[in-house]
Amino acid sequence: xxxxxxxxxxxxxxxxxxxxxxxxxxxxxxxxxxxxxxxxxxxxxxxxxxxxxxxxxxxxxxxxxxxxxxxxxxxxxxxxxxxxxxxxxxxxxxxxxxxxxxxxxxxxxxxxxxxxxxxxxxxxxxxxxxxxxxxxxxxxxxxxxxxxxxxxxxxxxxxxxxxxxxxxxxxxxxxxxxxxxxxxxxxxxxxxxxxxxxxxxxxxxxxxxxxxxxxxxxxxxxxxxxxxxxxx
Numbered sequence: 001x002x003x004x005x006x007x008x009x010x011x012x013x014x015x016x017x018x019x020x021x022x023x024x025x026x027x028x029x030x031x032x033x034x035x036x037x038x039x040x041x042x043x044x045x046x047x048x049x050x051x052x053x054x055x056x057x058x059x060x061x062x063x064x065x066x067x068x069x070x071x072x073x074x075x076x077x078x079x080x081x082x083x084x085x086x087x088x089x090x091x092x093x094x095x096x097x098x099x100x101x102x103x104x105x106x107x108x109x110x111x112x113x114x115x116x117x118x119x120x121x122x123x124x125x126x127x128x129x130x131x132x133x134x135x136x137x138x139x140x141x142x143x144x145x146x147x148x149x150x151x152x153x154x155x156x157x158x159x160x161x162x163x164x165x166x167x168x169x170x171x172x173x174x175x176x177x178x179x180x181x182x183x184x185x186x187x188x189x190x191x192x193x194x195x196x197x198x199x200x201x202x203x204x205x206x207x208x209x210x211x212x213x214x215x216x217x218x219x220x221x222x223x224x225x226x227x228x229x230x231x232x
Contacts, residue, residue: 016042022142022155026134028092028100035130035142038153040171040178077115077147077195079124081107081185092133101133109147112192116148124148141167145183145195150174152195154183163187169197 022034049064085106092100109125116124129143137160145152151174156167165185172179181197 011042011044013044013046016044018042022140024132024134024140026099027132031090031100031102031132034132034140037155038144038151038171038173071201072198073201075195075197075199077197078112079109079147079193080112081127081191081193082110083108097133097136099133099135101131103131103133103139105129105131109145109193118148129154137161147176150176152176152179152183152197156183169195172197175199 017039019036019039021036024032024034051064087104089102089104090100092098105128107127108123109127111118111120111122111124113120118124125145125147127143127145129141131139131141133139134157138157140157142155143153145154150172152169153171154167155170158165158167164187165183167183169179169181169183171177176197176199178200179197181195184194184196186192
């Protein structure tokens with residue numbers, strides 16, 4: 001366990017699998033450990049080199065050039081949340097939104113533009129978001145979005161005063177394996193979820209199946225009152 005945002009492990013060449021979880025001291029005792037992330041695969045390969053001739057010298061000479069890092073490609077996904085449902089998993093005293101409350105939000109996801117082999121306004125997924133409130137106005141967020149071809153994992157923090165919700169993409173599966181990037185949602189009457197993903201180049205070659213897969217993407221707005229209300 002480390003309070004730092006990163007750690008160095010003495011891994012050897014080979015294939016490794018790992019999971020991470022957070023620990024929030026702001027939560028009540030017994031609930032401070034957050035949920036585990038998805039299992040991620042990490043392959044460590046020995047460095048590769050290539051030998052090239054130096055043509056400008058009369059003497060035949062060679063130099064060792066380290067190979068370039070694997071390329072990544074950028075993908076932007078825009079969907080519109082609909083049919084939001086919310087459930088209070090645990091309500092910490094006092095009554096109303098407060099530190100220690102845990103809430104689950106779910107949505108269906110609609111294409112903003114044609115993508116995934118489906119036209120605009122087509123249902124292409126669903127979403128689920130877990131919120132652990134650290135105060136009446138702020139929460140730690142963890143979740144996963146499932147879209148055609150795979151899933152996308154998210155985490156971060158948000159405050160009810162924010163007009164745009166911003167989270168970090170921490171991984172994925174299938175077509176979104178080893179994804180990194182950001183998630184942003186504009187608040188208002190017609191919120192839009194935008195995923196900006198950096199994917200290994202090999203992922204870009206895969207074809208997304210047009211089948212609809214359940215998925216979760218955080219879209220929510222909350223209003224202060226004596227009781228917690230979940231609205232768009």
